[in-house]
Amino acid sequence: MSQSFSPTAGMQNGFDIARVNELNTREREIVSRRESLLGPSYKLMYEHPVEFVRGEGVFLYDAEDNAYLDCYNNVPSVGHCNPAVVEAVSSQIATLNTHTRYMSENILNYSEQLLNTFEPELGHVMYTCTGSEAVDLSLRIAKFYTGGTGIIVTDYAYHGITTTVAAISTTMGKYVPVDQHVRTVRAPDAYRAGEGVDVAQRLADDIEAAIADMARHGIKFAGFIADSIFSTDGLLTTPAGFLKKAIDVVHKHGGVYIADEVQPGFGRTGSHMWGYQRHGINPDLVVMGKPMGNGLPIAAVVARPELLADFGRKVRYFNTFAGNPVCIAAAQAVLNEIQNKNLMENSHLLGDYLLNGFRVIAENYTQIGDVRGAGLYHAIEFVKDPDTKEPDTGLTRKVVSELRERRILISTTGKGENSLKIRPLLTFNQDNADLLLNQFEDTLKAVIR
Numbered sequence: 001m002s003q004s005f006s007p008t009a010g011m012q013n014g015f016d017i018a019r020v021n022e023l024n025t026r027e028r029e030i031v032s033r034r035e036s037l038l039g040p041s042y043k044l045m046y047e048h049p050v051e052f053v054r055g056e057g058v059f060l061y062d063a064e065d066n067a068y069l070d071c072y073n074n075v076p077s078v079g080h081c082n083p084a085v086v087e088a089v090s091s092q093i094a095t096l097n098t099h100t101r102y103m104s105e106n107i108l109n110y111s112e113q114l115l116n117t118f119e120p121e122l123g124h125v126m127y128t129c130t131g132s133e134a135v136d137l138s139l140r141i142a143k144f145y146t147g148g149t150g151i152i153v154t155d156y157a158y159h160g161i162t163t164t165v166a167a168i169s170t171t172m173g174k175y176v177p178v179d180q181h182v183r184t185v186r187a188p189d190a191y192r193a194g195e196g197v198d199v200a201q202r203l204a205d206d207i208e209a210a211i212a213d214m215a216r217h218g219i220k221f222a223g224f225i226a227d228s229i230f231s232t233d234g235l236l237t238t239p240a241g242f243l244k245k246a247i248d249v250v251h252k253h254g255g256v257y258i259a260d261e262v263q264p265g266f267g268r269t270g271s272h273m274w275g276y277q278r279h280g281i282n283p284d285l286v287v288m289g290k291p292m293g294n295g296l297p298i299a300a301v302v303a304r305p306e307l308l309a310d311f312g313r314k315v316r317y318f319n320t321f322a323g324n325p326v327c328i329a330a331a332q333a334v335l336n337e338i339q340n341k342n343l344m345e346n347s348h349l350l351g352d353y354l355l356n357g358f359r360v361i362a363e364n365y366t367q368i369g370d371v372r373g374a375g376l377y378h379a380i381e382f383v384k385d386p387d388t389k390e391p392d393t394g395l396t397r398k399v400v401s402e403l404r405e406r407r408i409l410i411s412t413t414g415k416g417e418n419s420l421k422i423r424p425l426l427t428f429n430q431d432n433a434d435l436l437l438n439q440f441e442d443t444l445k446a447v448i449r
Contacts, residue, residue: 012411012412012413012417013045013046013047013397013400013411013412013417014043014044014045014046015031015043015044015045015046015047015048015049016047017031017035017040020032020035023048023049026051027049027051030051031044031049045411046400046401046404047397047400047401047404048401048404048405050062050068050404051063052068054081055070055076055080055081056079056080056081057079057080057081057425057427058070058079058080058424058425058427058428058432059080060080060409066407067407068407068408068409069407069408069409069432069435069436069439070409070424070425071408071409071410071422071423071424071436072409072410072411072421072422072423073409073423073425074263074268074290074291074377074423074425075290075291075294075295076291076294076295076425077266077268077290077291077294077334077425077426077427078291078294078334078337078338078343078425078426078427079294079425079426079427080425082294082333082334082337082427084333084336084337085294085295085330085333085334085337087333088329088330088332088333089296089326089329089330089333091329092325092326092328092329093326095325096325097324097325097326098324098325099320099321099323099324100127100318100322100323100324101318104325106325106328106329106332107127107323107325107328109332110328110331110332110335111125113332113335114300114302114331114335115302117273117274118274118286118302119282121282121304122283122286122302122303122304123303123304123305124302124303124304124305124308125300125301125302125303126300126301126303126308126317127298127299127300127319127322127323128289128298128299128300128301128319128322129297129298129299129319129321129322129327130160130289130297130299131160131262131287131288131289131290131299132159132160132161132162132165132289133160133162133299133319133322134262134287134288134289134299134300134301135159135160135162135165135225135258135260135262135287136160136162136164136165137287137301137317138225138258138285138287138301138303139151139164139165139168139222139223139225139258140311140315141285141301141303141307141308141311142222142223142255142256142258142284142285142307143222144310144311144314144315145256145307145310145311146220146221146222146223146254146255146256147220147222148219148220148221148222148223148254148255149181149219149220149222150181150182150183150211150214150219150220150221150222151168151179151181151182151183151222151223151224151225152182152183152184152185152207152210152211152221152223152224152225152250152255153168153169153170153182153183153184153185153224153225153226154170154184154185154186154187154226154230154233155170155184155185155186155187155233155415156170156171156187156232156233156234156414156415157169157170157171157184157187157225157226157227157230157232157233158170158171158172158231158232159225159227159260164179167179167182168182168225170184171232181214181219183210183211183213183214184210185203185206185207185210186202186203186206187230187233187234187236188200188202188203188230188236188242188243189233189234189236190236190238190239190242191369191370191372191381191389192389199239199242200239200241200242200243200244200245200246201245203242203243203245203246204245204246204248204249207224207246207249207250208249211249211253211255221253221254221255222255222256223250223255223256223257223258223284224246224247224250224255224256224257224258225257225258225260226243226257226258226259226260227260227261227262227263227264227275228243228259228260228261228264228274228275228276228278228279229263229264229269229275229374229377231263231264231377231413231421232413232414233413233414233415234379234381234413234414234415234416234419235372235373235377235378235379235413235414235419235421236372237269237278237372237373237374237377238372240271240278240279240374241278241279241280242279243276243279243281244279244280244281247279247281247282247283256284256285256307257281257282257283257284257285258283258284258285258286258287259274259275259276259283259285259286259287260287261274261275261276261286261287261288262287262288262289262290262299263275263290263377264276264374264377265286265288265291266288266291266292266334266335266338266426267338267343267344267347267375267426268291268347268374268375268376268377268423268426269347269351269374269375269377270344270345270347270348270349270351270352270374270375270376271348271374271375272344273344274286275374278374284303284304284307285301285302285303285304285307286301286302286303287299287300287301287302288300288302291334292331292334293327293330293331293334294330294333294334295330296326296327296330296331297321297327298322298323298327298328298330298331299322338426341427343426343427344375344426346426346427346428347375347376347426348375350376350424350428350429350430350433351373351374351375351376351377351378353430353433354373354376354378354422354424354433354436354437355371355372355373355378357433357437358371358373358378358380358437358440359371361437361440361441361444362380365444365448366386367382367383367384367392367395367448368380368381368382368383369381369382369383369386369389373422376423376424376425376426376428377422377423378420378422378423379413379414379419379420379421379422380419380420380422381414381418381419381420382395382396382399382418382419382420383418391414391416391417391418392418393416393417393418395418395447395448396412396417396418396419396420397412397417398447399420399443399444399447400412400420402443402446402447403439403440403443406439406442406443408435408436408439408440408443410422410423422436424436
């Protein structure tokens with residue numbers, strides 16, 4: 001059974017440093033050294049933190065060589081220490097690593113293959129090191145192209161950590177103020193909207209109202225940025241297509257749509273390579289990162305060429321490490337693994353299998369208000385009362401902690417911190433899925449009396 005720790009304020013599924021003396025000797029030593037050397041900004045996951053020493057496939061291993069099923073980390077999406085990625089990186093770093101101001105075919109070959117996964121209208125790619133940098137660059141492009149400064153986001157969005165991007169990330173808390181030129185809208189939450197509410201139309205109307213409010217305050221609208229499955233808003237996936245009306249409004253008012261694909265991209269949603277494609281919409285800019293290099297720092301902005309025509313001539317952009325040969329080699333290996341091993345199809349089939357399994361289990365628990373997901377990305381929402389839908393944050397934390405003690409790694413999402421965030425690696429197989437389902441059911445039996 002899990003020990004009783006309280007979470008860190010302001011961080012979902014976090015360890016409270018005030019409870020460090022409740023850890024064993026080794027854990028206490030590591031946590032104290034982290035605090036001393038790295039400072040208070042570095043947080044640990046889980047009420048009872050865990051140390052890993054190696055990874056292989058869909059498992060992480062602690063110092064005692066106990067295996068933990070990884071149902072959370074979407075960065076190594078093609079598997080921890082994937083042999084193809086390891087070989088590609090090792091070979092390249094032993095050969096050459098430099099910047100993009102020298103000619104190289106490797107970056108061109110990869111870029112061509114990457115762009116072929118998008119619609120023909122998206123014809124250019126620019127590289128960064130992180131998703132935050134990619135979002136930052138996309139905002140610069142959007143503002144330059146439109147001449148506006150107004151950005152619309154959902155009311156519990158996270159897009160990154162640079163100064164500019166943190167100012168549009170409404171999850172950052174009261175000490176990171178939202179920029180005055182930012183307006184927030186309700187996320188398209190079909191479960192909480194109530195029966196008969198058209199979440200697609202409501203989102204479109206909210207964006208229309210936000211643009212009008214900007215105009216009243218002398219702010220020219222530049223664009224709307226959204227993660228197409230609203231990962232931090234609680235993972236909102238249905239109905240597919242609900243973004244179309246909203247994007248039509250964005251374009252009607254001369255703004256651009258930035259599709260944040262850092263979490264939904266690279267086959268995560270199963271049905272499509274990119275999450276926005278589930279909605280039948282055409283973004284102007286697409287940002288990606290995290291799983292792109294399976295752990296190596298590479299990210300990118302894909303754009304309609306017309307948005308970059310003047311920007312590229314008039315605005316200086318260079319990033320020393322972005323698109324370096326080693327990271328390109330990693331990205332190439334990742335994309336090859338996804339395409340050659342049909343990992344998107346695997347995400348679709350196993351994702352549906354898990355979704356159905358979770359829903360069968362949920363039928364026995366009134367505490368589960370909703371089960372939703374797309375591909376290998378699921379949310380299970382806990383409520384105190386199915387009629388009021390009041391979030392049950394405490395129960396959600398107990399489930400996460402109990403699963404961690406059972407060596408299953410997940411986390412939480414949503415404003416109420418009451419939805420499980422389940423995000424298995426794309427290389428999951430049915431045995432892994434059955435292990436997750438069985439442990440989840442046993443966990444509920446243990447924590448719900």
